[in-house]
Amino acid sequence: MNKIKMLIVEDDPVWMKCLSDYIGKENDMTVVKQAYTKEEALQVNCSNIDVALMDLSLSSEDVDLSGLEVAEHLNSKGLEKIIMLTSWDAPEIILESFDKGAINYITKSSYKDIPKAIRDAYCDKVSLHSDVSGVLIKELRFERKAKPLTPAEREVYELKEQGLTKNQIAQKLFKSVETIKKQFRMINKKIK
Structure with a gap:
């Protein structure tokens, strides 16, 4: 052997x-x-x-x-x-x-x-x-959900998943809150 x-x-x-x-x-x-x-x-x-x-x-x-x-x-x-x-x-x-x-x-x-x-x-x-399977499954689920998003929408989605509010995302990305709200609507249409 x-x-x-x-x-x-x-x-x-x-x-x-x-x-x-x-x-x-x-x-x-x-x-x-x-x-x-x-x-x-x-x-x-x-x-x-x-x-x-x-x-x-x-x-x-x-x-x-x-x-x-x-x-x-x-x-x-x-x-x-x-x-x-x-x-x-x-x-x-x-x-x-x-x-x-x-x-x-x-x-x-x-x-x-x-x-x-x-x-x-x-x-x-x-x-x-099992030490890593949960991390990998979470990443796989995120990637599959985010697949149809544009790069700009994906950036907003990632920040939302990190727990940031619309106002925080707008500040971080130097966008208006109204723009972030529009992007959320598009994101929700694409991932549902």
């Missing part, structure tokens, strides 16, 4: 050891490469890797999201099975991770689900973890 060859990209040595040990207990998986920094990860040869487990933050800086850059780079090199493993749960970061090449996203508190996610990725199964 061929083992699933894993790359782990994680800057925290304790997490790296725990992940490597945890994956190492699985009979059908082996960790073939570990990268502790963005620089190390960008140099990885992807030809002998089946699935990557990628941390989002690869430095001690709070706002560092260099894992996104690494995921995009590895994806462009042909590594299409990247699972983000992180403590970040902001919807915009989750969505950007998928934009950059991730096929799944798991928060570190759900680490027990990693082996199944790896197997699913290896077998080309779309298996979105």
Whole structure:
């Protein structure tokens, strides 16, 4: 039986050891490469890797999201099975991770689900973890509703969905309240 060859990209040595040990207990998986920094990860040869487990933050800086850059780079090199493993749960970061090449996203508190996610990725199964499925469904619903809107109407609709009032939207977009009301009427006709 061929083992699933894993790359782990994680800057925290304790997490790296725990992940490597945890994956190492699985009979059908082996960790073939570990990268502790963005620089190390960008140099990885992807030809002998089946699935990557990628941390989002690869430095001690709070706002560092260099894992996104690494995921995009590895994806462009042909590594299409990247699972983000992180403590970040902001919807915009989750969505950007998928934009950059991730096929799944798991928060570190759900680490027990990693082996199944790896197997699913290896077998080309779309298996979105429950940590992100709600965010993705909400985005899909929004996109499907907003599809018939013009760019200007979409901008108004997005602000309305964020909870802004007509007056706030008018101020933000430098339009009259009357114009915003007209756009709302058009939007309502199109999305109903």
